Amino acid sequence: ILGPMIGGYIIDQLNWHWIFYVNIPIVAVSIALVIWLMPKFPASKKYGKSFDWIGFLILGGMFSSLILGIVKFSNYGNLSSANVLIPLFIGIDLLVAYVIYAQKFSKHALVSLSLFKSINFSGATVILLMSGITVNGAMFLLPLYLQNVRGLSVVWSGTYLIFQGVGLLVSRIQIGKLTDRIGTRWV
Known part of the structure; x- marks a missing residue:
C-alpha cells in the first residue's frame, strides 16, 4: 500500500535508477533468510518432463515485445x-x-494449448485477463494522469495511490468473505 508513495519519494529525492537498486539489499537479506531458516523439502516425486526453455524464450520475448510496444x-x-x-x-x-x-510439441510445451479445450479454463483465463487489465491498467494509467494531466509530483501521485491499495485490500477481504458465504460461482 505504501509502495507507490515510497517509490515516488525515492524518484523525487534520488533518481529512477534507485527503484531497482533498492531491491538488491532486500533480495540479499531474503536469500540469506531462506538459506538459514527455510526447511528442506525434498521433491516427493521426480517427473520425467524437463523445463521447456524454447517455449519460455518465445513467451518471454512475446511479452517483452508487447510491453515494449x-x-x-x-x-x-x-x-x-x-x-x-x-x-x-x-x-x-x-x-x-x-x-x-x-x-x-504439445507434450513438452510450457503452456499446453489443450488446457483451452476446457470451457472453465478458457472462461477463467478471459476473466483473469479482463480483471488484470482493469486493475493493472488503472495502476498504470492513474499515476500518468496524476503527473501529466493534474501536474502532481511523483510523491503526491504515490500518496494518492495509497487509497487505491486500501480499496483493493478491503475489496479482496470482502470478496473472500462473500466466497465463503455464497460460493465462488456467484462471486
Whole structure:
C-alpha cells in the first residue's frame, strides 16, 4: 500500500535508477533468510518432463515485445510509428510462433494449448485477463494522469495511490468473505 508513495519519494529525492537498486539489499537479506531458516523439502516425486526453455524464450520475448510496444505507444502517442509497430508485430509473431510450437510439441510445451479445450479454463483465463487489465491498467494509467494531466509530483501521485491499495485490500477481504458465504460461482 505504501509502495507507490515510497517509490515516488525515492524518484523525487534520488533518481529512477534507485527503484531497482533498492531491491538488491532486500533480495540479499531474503536469500540469506531462506538459506538459514527455510526447511528442506525434498521433491516427493521426480517427473520425467524437463523445463521447456524454447517455449519460455518465445513467451518471454512475446511479452517483452508487447510491453515494449505499449510503452512506446505511450511515448509516441500513435500507432503509425515504426517504433510502436515493430515491437507489437514482433510480439504478435512470437505469439503465433508459440501456438505453432505448442501444437507441434504439445507434450513438452510450457503452456499446453489443450488446457483451452476446457470451457472453465478458457472462461477463467478471459476473466483473469479482463480483471488484470482493469486493475493493472488503472495502476498504470492513474499515476500518468496524476503527473501529466493534474501536474502532481511523483510523491503526491504515490500518496494518492495509497487509497487505491486500501480499496483493493478491503475489496479482496470482502470478496473472500462473500466466497465463503455464497460460493465462488456467484462471486
